Amino acid sequence: MKLLVPVKRVVDYNVKVRVKADNTGVETANVKMSMNPFDEIAVEEAVRLKEKGVATEIIAVSIGPAQAQEQIRTALAMGADRGILVEAENTEPLGVAKLLKAIVEREGPQLVMMGKQAIDDDMNATGQMLAALLGWSQGTYASKVELADGAAKVTREVDGGLETVNLKLPAIVTADLRLNEPRYASLPNIMKARKKPIETLKPADLGVDVAPRLSILKVEEPPKRQAGVKVGSVAELVAKLKTEAKVI
Amino acid sequence: MAVLLLADRSGNIVSQPTRSAVAAASQIDKDVHVLVLGGAEAAQAAAKLPGVTKVIQADGPAYEHGLAEPAAALLVALAPNYSHLLAPGSAMGKNIMPRVAALLDVQVITDIAGVESPDTFRRFIYAGNALATVKTSDGKKVLTVRAASFDPVPAEGGTAAVENAPAAEDPGVSAFVGAEIAQSERPELTAARVVISGGRALGSAENFAILDKVADKLGAAVGASRAAVDAGYAPNDHQVGQTGKIVAPELYIAVGISGAIQHLAGMKDSKVIVAINKDEDAPIFQVADYGLVGDLFTIIPELEKELG
Numbered sequence: 117m118k119l120l121v122p123v124k125r126v127v128d129y130n131v132k133v134r135v136k137a138d139n140t141g142v143e144t145a146n147v148k149m150s151m152n153p154f155d156e157i158a159v160e161e162a163v164r165l166k167e168k169g170v171a172t173e174i175i176a177v178s179i180g181p182a183q184a185q186e187q188i189r190t191a192l193a194m195g196a197d198r199g200i201l202v203e204a205e206n207t208e209p210l211g212v213a214k215l216l217k218a219i220v221e222r223e224g225p226q227l228v229m230m231g232k233q234a235i236d237d238d239m240n241a242t243g244q245m246l247a248a249l250l251g252w253s254q255g256t257y258a259s260k261v262e263l264a265d266g267a268a269k270v271t272r273e274v275d276g277g278l279e280t281v282n283l284k285l286p287a288i289v290t291a292d293l294r295l296n297e298p299r300y301a302s303l304p305n306i307m308k309a310r311k312k313p314i315e316t317l318k319p320a321d322l323g324v325d326v327a328p329r330l331s332i333l334k335v336e337e338p339p340k341r342q343a344g345v346k347v348g349s350v351a352e353l354v355a356k357l358k359t360e361a362k363v364i
Numbered sequence: 365m366a367v368l369l370l371a372d373r374s375g376n377i378v379s380q381p382t383r384s385a386v387a388a389a390s391q392i393d394k395d396v397h398v399l400v401l402g403g404a405e406a407a408q409a410a411a412k413l414p415g416v417t418k419v420i421q422a423d424g425p426a427y428e429h430g431l432a433e434p435a436a437a438l439l440v441a442l443a444p445n446y447s448h449l450l451a452p453g454s455a456m457g458k459n460i461m462p463r464v465a466a467l468l469d470v471q472v473i474t475d476i477a478g479v480e481s482p483d484t485f486r487r488f489i490y491a492g493n494a495l496a497t498v499k500t501s502d503g504k505k506v507l508t509v510r511a512a513s514f515d516p517v518p519a520e521g522g523t524a525a526v527e528n529a530p531a532a533e534d535p536g537v538s539a540f541v542g543a544e545i546a547q548s549e550r551p552e553l554t555a556a557r558v559v560i561s562g563g564r565a566l567g568s569a570e571n572f573a574i575l576d577k578v579a580d581k582l583g584a585a586v587g588a589s590r591a592a593v594d595a596g597y598a599p600n601d602h603q604v605g606q607t608g609k610i611v612a613p614e615l616y617i618a619v620g621i622s623g624a625i626q627h628l629a630g631m632k633d634s635k636v637i638v639a640i641n642k643d644e645d646a647p648i649f650q651v652a653d654y655g656l657v658g659d660l661f662t663i664i665p666e667l668e669k670e671l672g
């Protein structure tokens with residue numbers, strides 16, 4: 117079966133993001149960019165399914181600027197077979213889901229393995245939206261995925277613990293942190309990935325309108341917390357919590 | 365036009381995040397209807413929430429476990445009567461509402477932290493490093509609510525009528541298999557007045573248990589950093605942070621946690637923060653009201669004793 121893995125180019129999680137002085141957004145010039153960490157987990161899961169003989173082909177898709185090629189290459193180096201880049205910027209989850217739907221209809225995967233959340237917009241929405249547009253089942257926040265008999269058994273991280281659902285294929289699964297630990301691509305695999313094909317498309321090629329629905333009125337620095345005081349002992353801490361902060 | 369709020373349930377009690385979401389919904393419109401999936405008792409509890417004008421109860425096996433596909437279909441069936449559809453930003457709300465939005469051809473706005481007007485909302489991006497104000501051009505608005513940003517309405521005071529939901533089709537593409545929900549005597553993380561969280565420094569699951577004794581004395585919930593959860597010291601649902609739970613208790617005690625931005629995103633709205641760390645330069649001290657530098661393995665037992 118074919119697997120589709122959407123990977124997003126985002127500001128690396130180690131970067132201390134700064135709000136632009138004119139409050140229109142955050143500083144992204146000359147900032148390290150990486151594959152969204154949850155998408156690395158999704159790629160890893162897809163590659164493992166291929167190694168187990170369950171998946172036959174893995175297609176990595178990114179929607180973003182031309183440089184998102186780099187993130188597709190990373191997915192190819194981890195073990196994906198080919199890539200598709202849809203060149204579009206400032207897309208929202210609904211627009212991304214519409215583009216992914218068009219690609220799903222073209223490629224016919226049985227499973228889309230993606231991240232639960234992009235660490236830039238923190239939306240946590242695209243997988244659920246894609247499942248809705250396709251009329252497919254969804255297994256979000258997955259910490260375990262088993263494929264058998266035309267179904268996916270997905271263990272999900274929910275508020276009080278874990279929940280298991282059985283999804284009819286085709287399905288969308290979104291990865292949570294504990295699904296696996298993504299591998300580092302080896303040098304030979306990075307070399308091999310350079311030869312794997314990447315197709316480039318525009319939203320119009322897929323007949324999709326990605327006009328945003330949201331306008332960002334402003335982006336601000338959140339209120340800063342002031343560092344408080346260091347206390348010298350446990351007794352002092354407890355006394356302060358009782359009499360000064362009055363929280364115990 | 366009224367607004368419709370999907371309630372989250374923990375057992376038969378309408379959860380605190382739901383009560384925070386009622387507060388958010390009331391800022392949008394005075395006519396707040398609540399949809400409860402399953403559970404007549406929970407529907408009765410929802411009817412008592414101040415500000416709620418009607419409760420719609422949906423019974424039936426498809427709704428019992430909050431599966432996204434049938435729940436979204438039901439919300440879409442109800443949508444024509446509402447200007448806004450909301451849910452708390454719990455695991456359940458986050459799973460269902462984006463699906464509802466896509467079915468309505470609407471861009472969902474998740475985890476709103478503020479209501480500016482019926483079409484303009486504030487939300488955090490980049491792990492809480494930036495606060496965006498966004499205005500939507502969609503006719504219908506589909507939202508989830510960041511509970512920590514809204515004071516919950518009280519559990520009692522309202523007297524709404526309860527009616528039954530119309531029948532909606534179950535797409536029948538998913539089935540509930542089972543759940544492992546931890547039963548704990550302690551308060552729920554997102555509802556607790558005090559939270560004590562441990563990090564990688566705890567070193568093992570056995571060591572992590574030393575926090576329990578302090579938690580018991582304070583009536584606190586126990587949380588964890590991602591590093592502690594990944595290492596298996598604490599269960600997954602204890603994770604506090606950007607991609608875990610967001611908490612805003614009266615008192616948050618971080619023990620052996622360095623204070624990575626992803627962790628801060630989940631707790632920096634707490635009223636009072638205490639940090640215990642042996643590294644005096646740990647970033648957690650930059651947000652702590654009270655910092656204690658030292659070895660947690662001597663400090664925690666002392667703290668337990670001091671609390672009497």
Ligand SMILES: Cc1cc2nc3c(=O)[nH]c(=O)nc-3n(C[C@H](O)[C@H](O)[C@H](O)COP(=O)(O)OP(=O)(O)OC[C@H]3O[C@@H](n4cnc5c(N)ncnc54)[C@H](O)[C@@H]3O)c2cc1C
Nearest residue numbers: 563564565589590591605606607608620621622627642660
């Ligand atoms: C996509 C993504 C999402 C993430 N989401 C989250 C999230 O939701 N929540 C989260 O917490 N993290 C998250 N992280 C991880 C985050 O970046 C940090 O790695 C993590 O928070 C570190 O955990 P820690 O503070 O327990 O460990 P460390 O950073 O290793 O800190 C341990 C601390 O303990 C102190 N210490 C050691 N021994 C002692 C002792 N005996 N007594 C006292 N102090 C001691 C040390 O000085 C140090 O400060 C995420 C990361 C990524 C990439």
Ligand SMILES: Nc1ncnc2c1ncn2[C@@H]1O[C@H](COP(=O)(O)O)[C@@H](O)[C@H]1O
Nearest residue numbers: 122123179230231233234239240241242
């Ligand atoms: N521009 C994009 N290109 C590829 N995948 C994306 C893009 N945006 C979102 N995704 C996928 O959707 C997931 C959730 O993103 P979000 O809904 O934005 O939090 C990500 O982890 C990716 O797998």
